[in-house]
Each structure stands twice: as C-alpha cells, then as structure tokens.
Amino acid sequence: MKTLVIADHDNGQLKPETSKTINAAVKLGFAVDVLVQGADISAMANDVALIDGVSCVLVADSSAYAHQLAENTADLVLSLASDYSHIVASATTTGKNFMPRVAALLDVAQISEIIDVVDAETFKRPIYAGNAIATVKSLDTKKVITVRASSFDLQSDQAAAPLTTIDANLENQLSNFVSVEQTESERPELTAADVVISGGRGMQNGENFALLNGIADKLGAAIGASRAAVDAGFVPNDMQVGQTGKIVAPNLYIAVGISGAIQHLAGMKDSKVIVAINKDPDAPIFQVADYGLVADLFDVLPELETAL
C-alpha cells in the first residue's frame, strides 16, 4: 500500500493546498510519493521534497504539462497508478478537473472533497452544501480521493526526500491551451489567508467593494464575495466563497452585507471567528456569527477602517 499525491501549483509557486493535502495523505498510514508535473518545475520539486512525510518526489518536467490540462495530466497519473493504492489531490479547480478523469480511466469511484480520514478506506465528506456530513467507505481496491485542504493542517519541514525523474512525455490530442487571465492582486489568496473579508449583495455594486480595501490592507486580508454578489456581476467568480466557489477557514472571517444563504455558509462556517455586519437583524448570517453588528455597512466600514 502506497499513496501518490499530485502537487498543486500555479506554474511557479507551490500552493499551500499541496502541504495540507500531504497532511491528509499521511493520515492514510502509508508511504507518500508526490508527483510534481508541469514545465520548469525543478524549484517547486525541491520545495515538495522538504515537506514532512514525503518519501519520494516524482518530477515530470515537460512542456507537454505546461498548462496542467486535464487530458494529459490524467494520462500521466494513470501511467504511474499501478504502484499505488491511493491517489490523492487537492480539491482545487486543477484537482477537480483531472482527478475524476483519472478515476474513470481506472474504473473506480472518486471520493470528493474529504474533510477527515477515518481509516485508509473510510472518509468524511460534506454533502448538501455542508448541511450533512457523510461517512463513506470506498469498496474499490484503488482509491481516488480529492481533499478539502482547508480541513487539514500544513505539514512541517523535513530533510529533503529524493527526486526521481519521470520521462513520460504525454502529448494531448484532445485539447489545447489558448490563454490565461490571472487576476492581479497584491493580497493573499482566499484559501490561504488568515483573515478574509467578504461582501455580499448589500454592497450594491462593484465599485463599493473598494470600501473593503482599506480594511483588508490593515488586516492583511483576502477579499471574497457571496454568490449573490458574483451573480449580480459586482465581482469576478474567483472571489466567490461558498458551496460552488472557494471553501475557506481563516482565523477571522468578516461577512459584510451578506445575508447568509445556505450555499455561502457552506464555504465559510469552519472559520475560527466569524463577524457579520448586516442591517437586517434577522439575517441568517447572525446565527453562525461570533460577533454580529446590526448596522448599515456604508456607515460602519469607514469607521472600522479607522478603528483598526
């Protein structure tokens, strides 16, 4: 029994989800190898080797994997799969994209977004927007698993594990990369930030999100949004926190003008401390908030920025 983790990165920077996914993989109880795939990835491969619990780093460095397209990433993982009982990746948009493809090609089920490892074949995962937690047991001989990284801790460091080069250069005949539009931001990533401040429909328009900037600067916070704010076109979808967006669990989550729909709560209710600012005292967000402030956000936000 041996576990293969596929590292998550954004072509240059290893994502913190990788370390947290390795934390989950170590809990399975077997040796953990990590596949790093992409183009010009040697620095990241060296970083992975230093994560505690990693036995061996498999390095697939090729222009064929430059954009981490699902089609050949899945083929690459498949070519390595025979050595492993468990194949694990983060439930990021990259992992969610290629892992079900791997599972189907192996003819096994995928266990999505686990939040706890009960034993090597039994896992907990949220269903129905986190309104229920299912304990599921995999009956397949090979387990394909994605991990909700926010439910696991970062691993500490270790002396570097050995690196192995994977020569397979699997070209992809089905899809081509065209372009990428990276959201430019000086702020921490939503899923990695210690503090998150999010705006909802109560922000009224996209320009008003600027009211969150000063507070985010002072707290070193990432800025998020509810699905309602995304649906209304205030902000881009990659800011969405919720069942269908990003799942966050920061030390401090500040919800501004967010009513607290089921699907939003699913994305943030595991935060350590939740603050809600809303002028509607009956908003469901107050039921999960540690500190609620019933007030007009347009009065309160400038005040809060000054007070910090």
Added chain:
Amino acid sequence: MKVLVPIKRVIDYNVKARVKSDNSDVDLTNVKMAMNPFCEIAIEEAIRLKESGTATEVVAVTIGAKASQEQLRTALALGADKAIHVETDEKLESLHVAKLLAKIVEQESPELVILGKQSIDSDNNQTGQMLAALTNRGQGTFASKVDVDSGTVKVTREVDGGLQTVELKLPAIVTTDLRLNEPRYASLPNIMKAKRKPLEVIAAASLGVDLSPRIQLVSVNEPAKRSGGIIVEDVAQLVEKLKTEAKVI
C-alpha cells in the same frame, strides 16, 4: 450539430437538507425537488446555441426514478427538442451515471455534451469529467464562456486565480459554471407544448452497465453546530472584542 444535456433532479436549492434521525441518510420525504441549478445553466446554453443557429437539436437526458421526468418536461418547456429518461430506482454514483451517459452518447452521437459542473446534493463534481474520460473526449470544465467554431469549441474556464481558455476538438464535453448565462423561465404556452414533445424511456438495466456500488454510505450526520455569538453595539466594541476576547487581530 446535436447537443446532449444531461440533467439531474435534486433537492430545491432553497431547501435546507435534514439528516434522518437514524443517521442513515438525508431525509428527502416531502421535500421540494427541482432541476439542479447548474443543469439549468447547461440547458440554457444549449438552447442559446440552437437559437444562434450553431446547434440543430437539443436532447435532454436524465437518469433516475420516474419522478425525474418532471425535470425532463421542464427541459422540454425551456426549449429542448426531445428527452430521454434512463429509468432506475437504484441510488447511483457519479461513475455509474457517467457510464450510462456514455451509452447514451454512443446512441445519440452528440458533438457537444453540456452538463452542470456539480449537483447540489452529492456535491461530487465528477460526472462530466468521467464522461469525457469514458468517451475519450476533451473536457472544458467550469465554463464561463463557450464559443463553437468549425470542428472545435473554445471554453473559458473559471479557475482558482482567474480564467483559463482552452480549445477542444469536437466532439467534446463542457461543464457549466455560474456565470455562463442566466437561465430563462419557461412560458406557460411552452410548458403546454412540452407535454407533446417526445420523451423516450430506457431501462437503465438494459444498457449493460455494472451498477454495483463502489462506495458504501456508512452514516450521515449533522455538521458540528457553531455556538451562538453575541451582538455588539458598535464598531468600537467589535474591535475591542476582536482584540481582547477573540484575539484574532
């Protein structure tokens, strides 16, 4: 070009799921059901492709118990040309669904399959990708924009940190994200007309797919509840509490 749109009957998105008292599953008795929101977006996209002259036929398909024909009728009322109901009372997993859909793809030969990225009940986010693997097609998941050209489709994808655009050879599989479009409502005349549109029923068992479970549901529990908080008077008190009580700033 024929477009196939697999859809799913799920709990209405406004309804909060309750766990059964024996912790065996979620209780769906007498709960309002509806078409999965991401499937509505998929139907809408297919209909728009037809309206723009790109698609010639839109076929909706669902897999499930007899009641899921209600959602197929909704799809027909929204503008799908015909519907296929793969009937089964079994509780199926994503892999089973993908395998059954692969059979329907074989039968219908659509150039494009558009599905929701995830259903709001099991929250798996797997079926489209699995179908792409099983039919050896390219996949454009979490789409916010779909542009069909001759022989290819360009899909702009919602990814962590921005947008990625890929070009897929047709036939291909696309899964929808929220911002792809805003689904329409069915008009009353169209709802009436939908009753006369063709709806083919196929027994799932007749498709020759192994539907034995790969995952055992051990138990279903309520998530840990957050203990109730307090309402603060003003910003000053909020900042004070965050500093001295919660110690998070």
